[in-house]
Amino acid sequence: MGEPVDFRDEIRTIISSIGEDPEREGLAKTPDRVQKAFRFLTQGYTQNADRLLNDALFSVCYDEMVIIKDIDMFSLCEHHLLPFFGKAHVAYIPDGKVLGLSKVPRLVDMFARRLQVQERLTVEIAQCIDEKVAPRGVGVVIEAMHFCMIMRGVEKQNSVAVTSCMLGAFREQQQTREEFLSLIKQKHTGLG
Numbered sequence: 001m002g003e004p005v006d007f008r009d010e011i012r013t014i015i016s017s018i019g020e021d022p023e024r025e026g027l028a029k030t031p032d033r034v035q036k037a038f039r040f041l042t043q044g045y046t047q048n049a050d051r052l053l054n055d056a057l058f059s060v061c062y063d064e065m066v067i068i069k070d071i072d073m074f075s076l077c078e079h080h081l082l083p084f085f086g087k088a089h090v091a092y093i094p095d096g097k098v099l100g101l102s103k104v105p106r107l108v109d110m111f112a113r114r115l116q117v118q119e120r121l122t123v124e125i126a127q128c129i130d131e132k133v134a135p136r137g138v139g140v141v142i143e144a145m146h147f148c149m150i151m152r153g154v155e156k157q158n159s160v161a162v163t164s165c166m167l168g169a170f171r172e173q174q175q176t177r178e179e180f181l182s183l184i185k186q187k188h189t190g191l192g
């Protein structure tokens with residue numbers, strides 16, 4: 001247990017350690033800016049699903065697939081602290097309960113605004129919906145580009161990583177899975 005770490009002092013240390021002068025004009029306020037940016041980009045740690053989904057579960061007689069696709073997603077790779085970003089596609093088949101539509105992007109944000117790997121982000125979104133909405137099935141696909149890949153090595157500049165998590169009916173029924181995958185292909189992502 002040392003002294004509490006001052007985030008801005010740590011950023012000043014990083015700036016010095018790469019051979020820059022943290023006191024020069026352009027960098028003097030950088031530690032404050034970085035602190036603000038990191039607070040925003042990691043605010044998912046201060047949120048939880050129960051609070052976020054509070055009052056947003058509705059009983060309905062609807063048992064067709066609900067799809068929210070092309071959700072803009074920005075996260076930070078936990079291996080390099082560099083951004084990865086792209087689109088998330090979320091689908092589920094209700095079993096008596098649906099989620100307010102606007103809550104799905106907010107759920108994606110909550111998990112994305114933490115230090116992540118894309119695979120875990122995908123699974124966490126799917127498992128959260130599975131747990132809170134108890135649907136017949138849930139599927140999540142994320143397509144993303146990683147700065148830690150695209151900024152290093154020309155041949156990787158256009159590579160998009162695709163991850164998916166299929167639970168319940170989406171895992172068990174090929175037809176359900178294919179319906180979801182074909183519906184999210186009807187688009188252009190602007191990626192790649």
Ligand SMILES: [Zn+2]
Nearest residue numbers: 077079080148
């Ligand atoms: Zn990385």
